[in-house]
């Protein structure tokens with residue numbers, strides 16, 4: 490008997506399923522509400538469904554939440570969960586609370602095939618893509634945890650383990666479930682997809698989802714970017730820029746460029762000026778990220794002074810430039826530091 494992943498069904502698919510089972514149309518609405526408003530972890534909780542329908546769903550549906558294998562809480566409030574999936578695969582999900590928002594960093598694959606040299610996840614080979622349900626359940630699981638404590642999950646970033654655009658269909662399906670206004674209702678402005686630069690998918694994802702786009706850039710010189718992100722050998726800096734120029738950016742939005750500052754690699758004033766020239770008139774925000782070393786990695790973080798000088802150059806050119814303070818470093822949850830997470 491094939492398992493029925495309720496959290497992997499779109500609203501339309503859930504309606505079709507109820508129709509195919511001869512159920513009344515409002516049953517889909519009830520189930521959707523249990524999944525995404527009441528954040529049920531098991532079909533057994535859906536007490537307003539008729540017993541027959543509930544037991545049919547129970548028979549087919551695995552638990553609605555991943556298994557928690559470990560949970561760590563940082564001094565700065567960042568939390569990391571190691572989650573076990575049905576086939577034994579493991580992923581990590583990180584929650585970063587701020588004054589006015591709570592951001593969840595999601596994984597889209599188990600491991601990653603891109604081997605970015607600064608990223609700890611890049612040392613973990615790709616095991617498999619996550620299913621849409623496994624992406625959605627990271628959100629429902631953490632939101633349920635937070636709701637119980639009176640905390641909020643307001644934003645989602647697809648910056649965890651894996652390259653989201655290499656798991657395109659599942660990611661698009663999952664994000665559409667997160668966006669659905671009668672369920673989780675996380676708006677397009679509150680969801681950000683981060684990519685290492687899968688050029689052929691960029692315009693398409695902009696059209697399909699209309700969410701925020703972040704690009705792991707880290708250098709605008711091919712000779713450097715080739716070393717940091719091997720995918721650059723396939724889609725170089727120029728190809729990436731052209732794809733972004735064609736990106737269907739919504740009014741008032743901008744592209745976020747993630748730039749990890751590495752001592753002596755990409756942090757000179759010339760690098761900063763080259764970045765300004767690259768950005769040109771693309772509506773842009775730049776996130777400067779400090780590098781968090783991990784065992785076996787030869788890169789070093791840029792000094793504070795160099796980081797500030799780099800920021801000055803980008804700001805002077807009129808771009809909002811934020812130095813992203815490291816979060817969760819004491820629990821191995823910071824950017825680039827994680828064994829199971831990493832897309833900066």
Ligand code: SF4
Pocket residue numbers: 601602603604605608609610611649650651652685705830831832833
């Ligand atoms: S930075 Fe992102 S794309 Fe690159 S290896 Fe890490 S997880 Fe994969």
